[in-house]
Amino acid sequence: MFLSSVPEMMEWGLRGASRSRRDALRWRLASLAVFLALWSVAGGLVELTKPFNPLFLPAPWVVIGALLDLARKGQLWVHVAATLERVAVGFSAGAVLALALGLLAGQVRAVRNVVEPVVELLRPIPPLAMLPLFIVWVGIGEGSKVGFITYATFFPMFVTTVHGVAQIDGRLLRAAQSLGARPRHLFFRVILPAALPDVLTGLRLGVALSFFVIVISEFVGAENGLGYLINDGRNFFLVPQMLGAALLLGLLGYAGNGLVRVLERRVLRWQHPR
Amino acid sequence: MSRTRILALVGVLVVWAAVSYGNRMLGVMAPALLPTPGEVATVFAETVRDGSLPRHVATSLARVAVGFGLAAVAALALGLLAAMCVPVRLMVEPIIEFVRPIPPLAFLPMFLVWFGLGEGSKVAFIGYTTFFPMFVAIAAAVLRVDVTLLRAAASLGAGHLDLIRRVILPAALPGIIVALRLGFALALFVIVGAEFMGADAGLGHLIMEGRTFFVPAQIVMGALVLGLLGSIVNALLLATERRLFRWREAGATS
Amino acid sequence: MKIRVRGLSRTFVAQGRETPALLDVDLEVAAHEFVCLLGPSGCGKSTLLNIVAGFLRPTAGEVRVDERPVTGPGADRGVVFQEYVLFPWLTVVGNVEFGLRLKGAPAAERRGIVARYLELVGLAAHAEKYPVQLSGGMKQRVAIARALANSPEIILMDEPFGALDAQTREVLQDELGRIQRVEHKTVLFVTHSIREAVYLADRVIVMTSAPGRIKQVFTIKLPEVRDRFAPEFTHYESEITRVVKEEVAKVHE
Ligand SMILES: Nc1ncnc2c1ncn2[C@@H]1O[C@H](COP(=O)(O)OP(=O)(O)OP(=O)(O)O)[C@@H](O)[C@H]1O
Ligand SMILES: [Mg+2]
Numbered sequence A: 001m002f003l004s005s006v007p008e009m010m011e012w013g014l015r016g017a018s019r020s021r022r023d024a025l026r027w028r029l030a031s032l033a034v035f036l037a038l039w040s041v042a043g044g045l046v047e048l049t050k051p052f053n054p055l056f057l058p059a060p061w062v063v064i065g066a067l068l069d070l071a072r073k074g075q076l077w078v079h080v081a082a083t084l085e086r087v088a089v090g091f092s093a094g095a096v097l098a099l100a101l102g103l104l105a106g107q108v109r110a111v112r113n114v115v116e117p118v119v120e121l122l123r124p125i126p127p128l129a130m131l132p133l134f135i136v137w138v139g140i141g142e143g144s145k146v147g148f149i150t151y152a153t154f155f156p157m158f159v160t161t162v163h164g165v166a167q168i169d170g171r172l173l174r175a176a177q178s179l180g181a182r183p184r185h186l187f188f189r190v191i192l193p194a195a196l197p198d199v200l201t202g203l204r205l206g207v208a209l210s211f212f213v214i215v216i217s218e219f220v221g222a223e224n225g226l227g228y229l230i231n232d233g234r235n236f237f238l239v240p241q242m243l244g245a246a247l248l249l250g251l252l253g254y255a256g257n258g259l260v261r262v263l264e265r266r267v268l269r270w271q272h273p274r
Numbered sequence B: 001m002s003r004t005r006i007l008a009l010v011g012v013l014v015v016w017a018a019v020s021y022g023n024r025m026l027g028v029m030a031p032a033l034l035p036t037p038g039e040v041a042t043v044f045a046e047t048v049r050d051g052s053l054p055r056h057v058a059t060s061l062a063r064v065a066v067g068f069g070l071a072a073v074a075a076l077a078l079g080l081l082a083a084m085c086v087p088v089r090l091m092v093e094p095i096i097e098f099v100r101p102i103p104p105l106a107f108l109p110m111f112l113v114w115f116g117l118g119e120g121s122k123v124a125f126i127g128y129t130t131f132f133p134m135f136v137a138i139a140a141a142v143l144r145v146d147v148t149l150l151r152a153a154a155s156l157g158a159g160h161l162d163l164i165r166r167v168i169l170p171a172a173l174p175g176i177i178v179a180l181r182l183g184f185a186l187a188l189f190v191i192v193g194a195e196f197m198g199a200d201a202g203l204g205h206l207i208m209e210g211r212t213f214f215v216p217a218q219i220v221m222g223a224l225v226l227g228l229l230g231s232i233v234n235a236l237l238l239a240t241e242r243r244l245f246r247w248r249e250a251g252a253t254s
Numbered sequence C: 001m002k003i004r005v006r007g008l009s010r011t012f013v014a015q016g017r018e019t020p021a022l023l024d025v026d027l028e029v030a031a032h033e034f035v036c037l038l039g040p041s042g043c044g045k046s047t048l049l050n051i052v053a054g055f056l057r058p059t060a061g062e063v064r065v066d067e068r069p070v071t072g073p074g075a076d077r078g079v080v081f082q083e084y085v086l087f088p089w090l091t092v093v094g095n096v097e098f099g100l101r102l103k104g105a106p107a108a109e110r111r112g113i114v115a116r117y118l119e120l121v122g123l124a125a126h127a128e129k130y131p132v133q134l135s136g137g138m139k140q141r142v143a144i145a146r147a148l149a150n151s152p153e154i155i156l157m158d159e160p161f162g163a164l165d166a167q168t169r170e171v172l173q174d175e176l177g178r179i180q181r182v183e184h185k186t187v188l189f190v191t192h193s194i195r196e197a198v199y200l201a202d203r204v205i206v207m208t209s210a211p212g213r214i215k216q217v218f219t220i221k222l223p224e225v226r227d228r229f230a231p232e233f234t235h236y237e238s239e240i241t242r243v244v245k246e247e248v249a250k251v252h253e
Helices: A006-015 A021-049 A060-072 A076-107 A109-122 A127-138 A142-166 A170-178 A183-220 A226-235 A239-267 B003-026 B037-049 B052-084 B086-099 B104-115 B119-143 B147-154 B160-196 B203-212 B216-244 C045-053 C092-096 C098-103 C107-120 C136-149 C166-183 C194-200 C231-251
Strands: C003-014 C017-029 C034-038 C060-065 C077-080 C154-158 C186-190 C203-207 C214-219
Touching: A006 B119, A006 B147, A006 B160, A021 A060, A021 B086, A060 A076, A060 A239, A076 A109, A076 A142, A076 A183, A076 A226, A076 A239, A109 A142, A109 B003, A127 A142, A127 A183, A127 B160, A127 B203, A127 B216, A142 A183, A170 A183, A183 A226, A183 A239, A183 B104, A183 B160, A226 A239, A226 B104, A239 B104, B003 B037, B037 B052, B037 B216, B052 B086, B052 B119, B052 B160, B052 B203, B052 B216, B086 B119, B104 B119, B104 B160, B119 B160, B147 B160, B160 B203, B160 B216, B160 C098, B203 B216, C003 C045, C017 C045, C017 C060, C017 C214, C034 C045, C034 C194, C045 C060, C045 C077, C045 C154, C045 C186, C077 C136, C092 C098, C092 C107, C092 C136, C098 C107, C098 C136, C107 C136, C136 C166, C166 C194, C194 C231, C203 C231, C214 C231
Parallel strands: C034 C186, C034 C203, C077 C154, C154 C186
Antiparallel strands: C003 C017, C003 C060, C203 C214
C-alpha cells in the first residue's frame, strides 16, 4: 500500500518526515522533468502518428520556437510591455484607492459604515460581468482596460486592508497611548505595521487578479498584449503562439507574486526572525 | 439581511437613481450610457416575460454545475490521495506550482480550439479553472489534520481505515467545504468570460449582447442577476456549513 | 512486569543534525503501579512516553508490554495528552464511546459504560456538549473518561494537568487518585510538578538533562490517601526537589 502507513502517520502526521532542502529540490526537478518529458512524448507521438492535426497539441520545443520567432521579429516585447503597462497602472491605481479607503474605513467608524455595506453589495458581482460596461463607457482603448483592472482589484485589497486594521488588538493601541503616543504616532507606528501582513496578502491577491482579468479585456478588444496574442492565435489557428503567450503570462504572474513575497519578507521580518 | 445591508441597498439605489436621472436632465453624458434603475427593471421584466432570461440563467447554471461538479469530484479524490501519499504529493506539487500562475482565462481560447464552440468547451473550461484551487485547498485541509488527533484515535484502537474514515475525513471536512465554496464562486466568475467568447446563450452572452447592440441597461441587469445568483448560492452553502459544523461554534447549544 | 523498557535510545534528525533525546534507558513498571517521570524540560520524558505509546519508534532498544514487543499504538495503552486532544466534531458522549465503537460494542453496552465513566469524572450533566463548550478542566476529564472507557490496562499521561490552573489541578489530582483506587491501572505519568508526583505516585523516577537517562528512583511509602501537608510528604518533596534541581542547573550551564 503506498498511502502513508500508520507508523508514519503516528510519527509525523500526514506531512511525512521533514526533508532536507537538497532532497526537496531533487523531487521538484524530477517532477518538472517528468512533466516536460510526458508533454514531449505526447507531442512527438502526435507529430508522428497524426491521430489528429498535430497543430492541436504542439510539443514544448514547438511552443518555445514560436516564442523565439516572435522575439526575433521584435513583436514579443511589444506585447509583453503592453500587458505589463496595463497591469502596472491599473493595479497601482487599485492599490492606492483600496489602501487609502481601507485604512480610513478601518479607523473611522462612520466611513466604514457607509463604504463596507456598499462594497459587500457589489462584491458578489463577478467583475468580468462589468467589463462590457467599461468598454461602453470608456471605449475600447487603454482607459477601459486599465480602469477595469483597477475596479476588479479594488475589492479584495480593500477588504483585506479593512480586516487588517480591524483585527488589531485594542490593548496594543492602549499600550502605545499609555506610552505617550499621539494619534499620528498611533497610525504610523502601531496601526500601519500591525495591519501590514493583511495588506500585503491583499496586494498579492490583487496582483494575481490583475493578470487574471487583463487577459479577457485583451481578448475583447486590443491590438497588442499577451491576451491579444492568444486570441489572435485562435483566429489563425496558431496553437503554439497561444500556449507560448499563456506560459509567458504565467511567468509574469509568478514574478509579480515573487516581488510581493520579497517585499513581505523585508517588511515583515518580525514574523519570521532568524 | 441585516439593517445596515438594507440601508446600504436603499442608499445605493437612491444614489444611482439621483445620478442617472440627474444626468438625464442635465445631459452630462449620453443618457443611454447611464441606465436608470427604471430602465434596468424594464429590461428585466421584458426578458423574464419572453422567457429569455430564465433560459440564459438555466444555461449558465447548467454549465457551471456540470463543470464544477466534475472538477469537485476530481479535486476531492486527487486532493485526498495527494495529502495521504507523500510520493504523489512530492510529484504533483511542483507541476501545480508551474501551471497555477497561468491565468486560467489565458487557456480559454485553447479550450475553444480543442473542444469546439459547443457546450464541451465551456464545461471543460470551468472544470479546468476550478480544479486547481479546489485541489490545492482540499489537500491543504487534509494535511492540516493534527497528528495528536491521529495518535489519540490510534491509542483507542483505530486502524488505518478507521483513521481515514473517523478522523481524517471529519477533521478535514470544514476545509473541504470552504474549498468547494471558493470553487463555486470561481466558476461563476469565469463562466461569464467563457460565454463572452463564442456562445449563443448564457448570462455572459446576454451581457455581451448588451455591448454589441449598445444596451447598457442589459449589461447592468445581467451583472446584477449574476451577483444575486452568487449571493444566494453562497448564503445557502454558508447556512449548510453552519448546520454541519455546529461543533466549531463556542456558543452552540445542544 | 507490565511494562519493560530495555536499552532504549532515540535520536532525532532535524535539519540534517542528529540530537540524541534518550540514551540507554531501562525502566520497569509493575502491574497496577503508578509511576511518575520527572526531569528538566527537554530531557526526553515525552519521547519516552511516546515510544511506549507506540507513536515513535526507538533508535535502539525495545519496549515490551506483557512481554510482547510494542510495534505501534493500541487499545491496550490509553493515552491522555497535555493539550486536551478531543475530537472536536464529537460530543462528550461521542468522544467517550469512540473506542467502544471501534470495537463494535452494541449500543446498550456503550451507553452503560459511557454513563458510568461520565459519572466517575463528574460530567454526567454535560454529555451532549461539544468540546468547544467545555472548560480546560472539563475537557481533560472527558479525555480521562475516554481513555478509561476503553478499559486499557495501561494509561499513559503526558503532563495531563500542565495547562490547568492550580486549583483545578489539585481537584483533578484528587479525582485521579480516587479513580486509581477503584480502577487499579498501570500508570506512567509525566509531570513537572514534584508535589503532584509525590501525591500520586508509587514510584517517582527522576531523569537527567538531555540526553535523558534515569538519574534516581524514589519509592514513595505513604498511605493510599495522602495529605499534602504531612511532614513525610514534605520530606519526599524536598528530597526530590534537590535531585531535580541538580539536573535543571545543568541545562542552564
Ligand atoms: N520531532 C522532533 N524532532 C526533533 N527533535 C525533537 C522532536 N521531538 C523532540 N525533540 C527533541 O528531543 C528532546 C526531548 O524532547 P521531549 O519532548 O521528549 O522533552 P520533554 O522532557 O518532554 O520536555 P518538556 O518537559 O518540555 O515537555 C528535545 O531536545 C527536543 O528538542
Ligand atoms: Mg514533554
